[in-house]
Amino acid sequence: MSNLRVSNSHRIRSVLEQRIIDGTLPPGTRLLELEIAKEFQTSQTPVREALEALHMLRLVESERYRGTYVRGISDREMEEAYVVRGALEQLAAELAAPRLKGNVRELRAILQELLAAADMNDNQGYVQHNNDFHSAIVRAADNHLLTESWNNLGFDLRVRIHLNQRHDPNLPARAAEHIPIVDALEQGDGVTAGLLLKDHANACRLRWRQRHSLGKEPAAPVDDSTPVSAAILS
Amino acid sequence: MSNLRVSNSHRIRSVLEQRIIDGTLPPGTRLLELEIAKEFQTSQTPVREALEALHMLRLVESERYRGTYVRGISDREMEEAYVVRGALEQLAAELAAPRLKGNVRELRAILQELLAAADMNDNQGYVQHNNDFHSAIVRAADNHLLTESWNNLGFDLRVRIHLNQRHDPNLPARAAEHIPIVDALEQGDGVTAGLLLKDHANACRLRWRQRHSLGKEPAAPVDDSTPVSAAILS
DNA sequence: TCAGGGTTGATTATCGATAACCATTGAAGC
DNA sequence: GCTTCAATGGTTATCGATAATCAACCCTGA
Numbered sequence: 094m095s096n097l098r099v100s101n102s103h104r105i106r107s108v109l110e111q112r113i114i115d116g117t118l119p120p121g122t123r124l125l126e127l128e129i130a131k132e133f134q135t136s137q138t139p140v141r142e143a144l145e146a147l148h149m150l151r152l153v154e155s156e157r158y159r160g161t162y163v164r165g166i167s168d169r170e171m172e173e174a175y176v177v178r179g180a181l182e183q184l185a186a187e188l189a190a191p192r193l194k195g196n197v198r199e200l201r202a203i204l205q206e207l208l209a210a211a212d213m214n215d216n217q218g219y220v221q222h223n224n225d226f227h228s229a230i231v232r233a234a235d236n237h238l239l240t241e242s243w244n245n246l247g248f249d250l251r252v253r254i255h256l257n258q259r260h261d262p263n264l265p266a267r268a269a270e271h272i273p274i275v276d277a278l279e280q281g282d283g284v285t286a287g288l289l290l291k292d293h294a295n296a297c298r299l300r301w302r303q304r305h306s307l308g309k310e311p312a313a314p315v316d317d318s319t320p321v322s323a324a325i326l327s
Numbered sequence: 328m329s330n331l332r333v334s335n336s337h338r339i340r341s342v343l344e345q346r347i348i349d350g351t352l353p354p355g356t357r358l359l360e361l362e363i364a365k366e367f368q369t370s371q372t373p374v375r376e377a378l379e380a381l382h383m384l385r386l387v388e389s390e391r392y393r394g395t396y397v398r399g400i401s402d403r404e405m406e407e408a409y410v411v412r413g414a415l416e417q418l419a420a421e422l423a424a425p426r427l428k429g430n431v432r433e434l435r436a437i438l439q440e441l442l443a444a445a446d447m448n449d450n451q452g453y454v455q456h457n458n459d460f461h462s463a464i465v466r467a468a469d470n471h472l473l474t475e476s477w478n479n480l481g482f483d484l485r486v487r488i489h490l491n492q493r494h495d496p497n498l499p500a501r502a503a504e505h506i507p508i509v510d511a512l513e514q515g516d517g518v519t520a521g522l523l524l525k526d527h528a529n530a531c532r533l534r535w536r537q538r539h540s541l542g543k544e545p546a547a548p549v550d551d552s553t554p555v556s557a558a559i560l561s
Numbered sequence: 562t563c564a565g566g567g568t569t570g571a572t573t574a575t576c577g578a579t580a581a582c583c584a585t586t587g588a589a590g591c
Numbered sequence: 592g593c594t595t596c597a598a599t600g601g602t603t604a605t606c607g608a609t610a611a612t613c614a615a616c617c618c619t620g621a
Contacts, residue, residue, distance in 0.1 A: 238404065360572075
């Protein structure tokens with residue numbers, strides 16, 4: 094094999110990941126190790142490693158001696174992810190505020206791109222910049238485990254998967270929710286920024302529910318606690 | 328090979344994990360695939376899978392073509408973990424409260440064992456029941472992703488690793504902190520329980536700092552925000 | 562003495578083949 | 592017809608060997 098800078102397993106992982114995201118491999122699709130190995134002109138070994146990695150990303154499921162399948166992401170799981178994300182980002186804002194006080198140049202730049210993408214109704218761009226925005230705040234918190242936990246939610250993956258199905262009809266309004274967050278961080282007010290981020294995640298969750306599980310499962314609300322920030326900001 | 332109910336890779340993973348935890352394999356130890364394979368009478372393949380799993384647990388580090396090493400857990404990482412744990416458990420309490428209201432029999436049972444272990448100064452038991460306690464609350468939140476994020480912190484592992492070095496000198500006092508948490512949950516007051524859990528994590532973090540990095544790194548505080556619950560409970 | 566570059570030993574990454582395993586099927590017994 | 596169980600086909604789990612890669616060492620020439 095020629096000079097390979099990335100391992101075979103990594104290459105296979107990337108391709109399969111992309112296919113799952115763009116819907117080429119819909120949920121339920123069976124992933125046969127030898128079949129994939131044949132396609133990528135490799136042996137079974139790197140395929141197994143790639144599948145294991147996808148398993149960690151929760152993109153596939155596997156059963157011993159039974160095989161590996163593409164995993165669907167349920168509306169319920171999506172809602173759960175929003176709830177956890179809200180809590181993690183609230184914490185991130187509180188930790189990041191001292192560092193970002195008077196130093197939000199990068200954040201504002203991302204915000205501009207986000208707003209521009211929203212105005213042009215550019216979904217792809219919106220998702221990208223939105224992820225950059227939240228990621229930047231989390232990284233600014235300077236807590237490696239927090240960053241890793243946030244990444245492990247695989248939120249970008251989830252969103253990109255579902256984006257190929259249905260997307261938010263009103264991107265500009267959604268993008269505008271990010272403005273006061275930057276303002277609060279610029280002033281070093283982490284508590285307010287945190288509450289705004291939490292509310293933002295919750296709002297996204299509710300919009301998600303409206304668009305997908307229209308009125309479904311009202312018996313088991315995931316998190317309908319009162320948005321505390323409403324009172325603070327009024 | 329005889330009738331194996333668990334895979335070789337899983338068996339190897341468990342043994343190595345235990346050795347890392349109990350200090351048989353101290354941080355920095357190099358893990359040679361073929362050497363381990365020889366010891367476990369297997370080929371390199373299941374060893375590789377085991378090492379990959381340990382890598383996901385952040386117990387080892389590996390570099391391409393360079394090998395795998397046992398990873399140390401720094402005091403800083405330990406503090407980071409406490410901060411994230413506090414946020415996740417605060418959320419867990421809020422979500423779990425409706426479910427646990429008037430239904431904390433299991434929690435109280437665990438609490439009794441926890442208090443008993445603390446009184447007997449039984450470290451092993453304390454760690455076990457303490458983990459059960461927090462785990463029970465997280466599971467009661469009925470949010471799979473939250474549970475997984477919490478598990479991914481690998482808190483039990485971290486504590487068990489460091490437990491073999493130095494442990495909390497006053498277990499009963501620490502155990503007693505759990506009592507008001509159960510009380511709040513029994514009344515369905517998730518907000519209070521959440522704040523108590525957050526404070527509890529923070530207190531653990533500060534005790535940790537006192538015992539380990541005595542007065543070190545005062546320049547970069549991880550999270551010294553005021554414990555909000557103090558005001559609420561007064 | 563020292564810098565550069567090829568060589569070697571050690572180790573991981575990958576391979577192709579085999580063993581272990583599960584679900585299904587179909588025949589035999591009831 | 593229904594149940595039981597052994598044979599079968601398809602797939603994963605594991606194997607032992609080879610290729611790829613890296614770091615350290617040893618030359619060589621200045």
